[in-house]
Amino acid sequence: MPSLENIANSIHVWLNNQFTAPWPMLIEFVIVGVCIISLFALLGLVLIMMERKVSAWMQLRLGPNRVGPVGMFQTAADTLKLIVKEGMTPDGADKFLFNLAPFIVMIIAMVVMAPLMFAKGLQIWDINIGVLFFSAISSVSVIGILMAGWASNNKYSLLGAMRSGAQIVSYELSAGFAILAIVILTGDLKISSIVNSQANGWWIFKGHLPVWIAFVIFMIAVTAETNRAPFDLAEAESELTAGFHTEYSGMKFALFFLAEYVNIFVVCALGATLFLGGWQPLHFGTGTQFNHIMDYIPSSLWFVGKTFFLIFVIMWFRWTFPRLRIDQLLNLEWKYLLPISMFNLLLVTLMAIMGWYF
Amino acid sequence: MFLKEYISDVFKGVKSLLTGMKLTGWYALHHKKEKITQQYPDNKDTLVLPERFRGEVVMIHDEHNEHACTGCTACELACPNATIKIVTKFDIQPDGKKKKAIDKFVYHLELCTFCNLCIEACPTNAIKMAQTFEHSVFDRTNLTKILNNPDSKIREGVE
Secondary structure (H helix, E strand, O other), rough: OOOOHHHHHHHHHOOOOOOOOOOHHHHHHHHHHHHHHHHHHHHHHHHHHHHHHHHHHHHHOOOOOOHHHHOOOOHHHHHHHHHHOOOOOOOOOOOHHHHHHHHHHHHHHHHHOOOOOOEEEEOOOOOOOOOHHHHHHOOHHHHHHHHHHHHHHHHHHHHHHHHHHHHHHHHHHHHHHHHHHHHHHOOOOHHHHHHHHOOOOOHHHHHHHHHHHHHHHHHHHHHHHOOOOOOOOOOOOHHHHHHOOOOHHHHHHHHHHHHHHHHHHHHHHHHHHHHHHOOOOOOOOOOOOHHHHHOOHHHHHHHHHHHHHHHHHHHHHHHHOOOOHHHHHHHHHHHHHHHHHHEEEEEEEEHHHHHHOO | OHHHHHHHHHHHHHHHHHHHHHHHHHHHHHHHOOOOOOOOOOOOOOOOOOOOOOOEEEEEEOHHHOOOOOOOOOHHHHEEEEEEOEEEEEOOOOOEEEEEEEEEEEEEEEHHOOOHHHHHHHHOEEEEOOOOOOOOOHHHHHHHEEEEOOOOOOOOOOO
């Protein structure tokens, strides 16, 4: 049966047969790079289209429906427009930082994909501190945002960047605690062993109440970390025009835009890996007919399906809730999410020690 | 006591958020039936506008070319940005008395904000909002309209 794992393995074997020592690895680097960049572009197109359709449905509109069948090529046309547009650098901006910032944000979004497990046995780098790598690298993106805000020489940009800094630094704590809950239950930071530990049931079923709390906190925190509404204070188009990317245009703006959507994909993929079992199919009990049918669905489809479900939930948040004020935002984190997740972590630890999970 | 309030706050907050998500989720699932978008240039022939849509002010004339405007200028006074200008004249009645009547009801569409205040101010319901909305013209003077028909007169019995 052709699976992504077999394809990757046969390419690896073929390259090792054809070339000597360092070359297979270098060629594999190039292949992975090309794959990630095309995934990046594809995700941007698909997710922006999805966002526009979902928002239209929730607001009883039609959404894009002119370019191509049911408007499917709208995002491709938009991208073409952005490529053709002039990328301006404003006078008085710090030119080096201004041009560097979108690339930092984009590269961080790409690097974070390294430990993700896209299907059974398909992983770029099964690093033994996968989850730690993830939470460490993803917090670097705030530097890109601060850089963009500072270098723009624009007070709206600076305000947006400062807000984003405060926001990401705060919400990383509760996102980290939510991730820690699963790390405690699994006893490992490696993404592959976290996924394997869910072979007999996803953590959201096995871990019951404490994991549900951790899951809700994780979803809230990553919505804030990716600067999405209702936590989009960094952009806040009604207050700060466009926040940190006010001065960006053309392809540099498109990179920020793409990076936002890829970040959503990445955090949702992590959420799916930690709480919904990654590529593991849905199983009830052992050896039943239902489990056999579920096994026929390819593991990559399971992973993508779970991830897109979580992306839909985050989009659902965006088109339902009004934006929080900055004081409400910090209240929510420091007075509610952080104490609850700390208490929840103790609960999870107790549960793991006493073996109170299925 | 504080803890009880804190926990009930959290539950109330989550509940209200879920209520909102339930509504938008319902909309997302039922968008095919509930959507109100008109695909305007495509459905020009079958376009359905809401009853209270405000396109422009028109004066109601009946089949005898008679209207109900007494020239009281209540609409002119009610208008916030001087869209309406009423020019009056004096008709000679058969018994020799003079009676005030409108000569021209001048309506500047280009100034109108469609606020409906003139319609509400009218004591005799002589004017109403029409549903036409394709107002673009090549010459600005076409937007200054005279609402009473030529040779129209006030209906009998309207004071």
